[in-house]
Amino acid sequence: NAGVMQNPRHLVRRRGQEARLRCSPMKGHSHVYWYRQLPEEGLKFMVYLQKENIIDESGMPKERFSAEFPKEGPSILRIQQVVRGDSAAYFCASSPARGSYNEQFFGPGTRLTVL
Amino acid sequence: AQKITQTQPGMFVQEKEAVTLDCTYDTSDPSYGLFWYKQPSSGEMIFLIYQGSYDQQNATEGRYSLNFQKARKSANLVISASQLGDSAMYFCAMREGGDNDMRFGAGTRLTVKP
Numbered sequence A: 001n002a003g004v005m006q007n008p009r010h011l012v013r014r015r016g017q018e019a020r021l022r023c024s025p026m027k028g029h030s031h032v033y034w035y036r037q038l039p040e041e042g043l044k045f046m047v048y049l050q051k052e053n054i055i056d057e058s059g060m061p062k063e064r065f066s067a068e069f070p071k072e073g074p075s076i077l078r079i080q081q082v083v084r085g086d087s088a089a090y091f092c093a094s095s096p097a098r099g100s101y102n103e104q105f106f107g108p109g110t111r112l113t114v115l
Numbered sequence B: 001a002q003k004i005t006q007t008q009p010g011m012f013v014q015e016k017e018a019v020t021l022d023c024t025y026d027t028s029d030p031s032y033g034l035f036w037y038k039q040p041s042s043g044e045m046i047f048l049i050y051q052g053s054y055d056q057q058n059a060t061e062g063r064y065s066l067n068f069q070k071a072r073k074s075a076n077l078v079i080s081a082s083q084l085g086d087s088a089m090y091f092c093a094m095r096e097g098g099d100n101d102m103r104f105g106a107g108t109r110l111t112v113k114p
Helices: none
Strands: A003-008 A010-013 A019-024 A031-037 A043-050 A055-056 A065-068 A075-078 A086-093 A110-114 B010-014 B018-019 B031-038 B046-053 B064-069 B074-079 B088-096 B108-113
Touching: A003 A086, A003 B010, A010 A019, A010 A065, A019 A110, A031 A075, A043 A065, A043 A086, A055 B108, A075 A086, B010 B018, B031 B074, B046 B064, B046 B074, B074 B088
Parallel strands: A010 A110, B010 B108
Antiparallel strands: A003 A019, A019 A075, A031 A043, A031 A086, A043 A055, A065 A075, A086 A110, B018 B074, B031 B046, B031 B088, B064 B074, B088 B108
């Protein structure tokens, strides 16, 4: 049973380019969460999605960032016109359902470096 | 307001000894879950242990145990018989019953000395 998969594991972009981060949840999981981890900090929630729906994007920057979880295929976190401050590790997690009793299983993360 | 507080930026422990990593939390929701994750230098987040707010007993998973003191709102992680491979960042996290996200503490960097 494969875990949460993220690709690419490492992504280098120049300022102004677009970054696309992909996340495939664990089999049977329909809930996806994206977190950002700045160097030497804990993870910060960005967005929570179910298939074809954004449920909570309260942690997403208002501009340049978007996320989707289509009916088919992985969840995508898209960062347009990247800036150096976007350099971070981006983690995706999935869970089978909501609720405090459900652990979120994390992917290995994508490390974005903006030059 | 900070929901999860980890007051120890760094901790050292001798191999084979036990170590306690502190975590306090803040919530008014009676239903919540507390989690500990390990993040080694390779970067992945590894789930260690979970404690539910209604659980009567402290959670244990192998060498990991969670010292859950509900009245004090603390959920300290105890690692027994430390191993060199335990050297990593450790994050405490909380998920409240009505929330979609997990709130993470700033982490504690544990170094196990031979």
